[in-house]
Structure formats: C-alpha cells, structure tokens
Amino acid sequence: MSGLAEARAPSLSEIEALAEDAFARLPDEFRALCTGVRIVVDDFPDDETLxxxxxxxxxxLLGLFRGIGLAQSGEVSTGQMPNAVWLYRRPLLDYWAEHDETLGHLVTHVLVHEIGHHVGLSDDDMARIEASSDLG
Known part of the structure; x- marks a missing residue:
C-alpha cells in the first residue's frame, strides 16, 4: 500500500514518453506514413479548439490531429503550422480513471486514431494497427 500512498498522476513529459513508446511499437509501414507529424502533449485543449x-x-477531447492530412492531399502553404497529433493529459487521465485499461493502451489507442485521420484509414484499419502493437 505504501506505493499507492506516494503515487502521483503522470506528468506531461511522462505522457509524452508513453506516446513516443507507443509510436515506436507501431508497424513500420504505418510510421512511414507519419513523416513530419509531431506529437504534442498538453493538459487541455485551448478554448478555440473546444x-x-x-x-x-x-x-x-482526448486527442486531436491538426494539420493537412494525407487523405486530403493538400499542399503545405507558407506559415502553416506543422502537422501534429495533440494528446490531452487531463482528459486522458480522467478517462483512464473511469475505465479498465492501462494508460499505455489508452495512449496507443488515441494516438493511432488521430494519426489514422491523418492518413485516411478506416476504423477497421486502425483497430488492426493498434492490435499489432505490443500494447494493443
């Protein structure tokens, strides 16, 4: 019980490390489609996003893809922010506390789902990619 007494919620950098680990476990062909996509972790989405x-x-909102997805085949214009997947720490932790799954699995799920939007995958495709990861 002493471990729980000293437990604390994962920090932004710890969630980022979970996301980077999850990304590294995804199939090579999936990661190859993500060139230039950043993973950003913040406590909450901003008011404009909400x-x-x-x-x-x-x-x-647990996560969000921002940018021009491969599915849209858009050209990058000058001044455009780089493509990024945003993961929101506090909503992730709230969801995790109320469900029976590991935090690593939840981060993997949200990451795959948001990147899946970037590359135009179906829900079935995303489920297969998630299942193929070590955490899925």
Missing part, C-alpha cells in the same frame, strides 16, 4: 469541436467540457 469551441471548434463543439465540446461541452474541457474533458471531452
């Missing part, structure tokens, strides 16, 4: 996504609470 409004844009129609969220009622700052806990409604």
């Amino acid at each position: 409004a844009e996504m129609g969220c009622e609470s700052e806990f409604d």
Whole structure:
C-alpha cells in the first residue's frame, strides 16, 4: 500500500514518453506514413479548439490531429503550422480513471486514431494497427 500512498498522476513529459513508446511499437509501414507529424502533449485543449469541436467540457477531447492530412492531399502553404497529433493529459487521465485499461493502451489507442485521420484509414484499419502493437 505504501506505493499507492506516494503515487502521483503522470506528468506531461511522462505522457509524452508513453506516446513516443507507443509510436515506436507501431508497424513500420504505418510510421512511414507519419513523416513530419509531431506529437504534442498538453493538459487541455485551448478554448478555440473546444469551441471548434463543439465540446461541452474541457474533458471531452482526448486527442486531436491538426494539420493537412494525407487523405486530403493538400499542399503545405507558407506559415502553416506543422502537422501534429495533440494528446490531452487531463482528459486522458480522467478517462483512464473511469475505465479498465492501462494508460499505455489508452495512449496507443488515441494516438493511432488521430494519426489514422491523418492518413485516411478506416476504423477497421486502425483497430488492426493498434492490435499489432505490443500494447494493443
């Protein structure tokens, strides 16, 4: 019980490390489609993102892909922010506390789902990729 007494919520950098580990475990062909995609971890989405996504609470969004996805085949314009997957620590931790899965599995799931939007994959494709990872 002493370990629990000293336990604390994972930090932004610890969630980022989980995401980097999850990404490294994904199939090579999937990761090859993600050239230039950054993984960014923040506590919550900003107010603009919450409004844009129609969220009622700052806990409604676990992650989000921002940028021009491969599925849209858009050209990068000058001044455009780089493609990024945003993972939101506090909503992830809240979801994790209420469900029976590991934090590593949850981070993997959200990461694959958001990158899947970038590359235009179906839900079935994303489920197969997630299942093929060591954490899936």
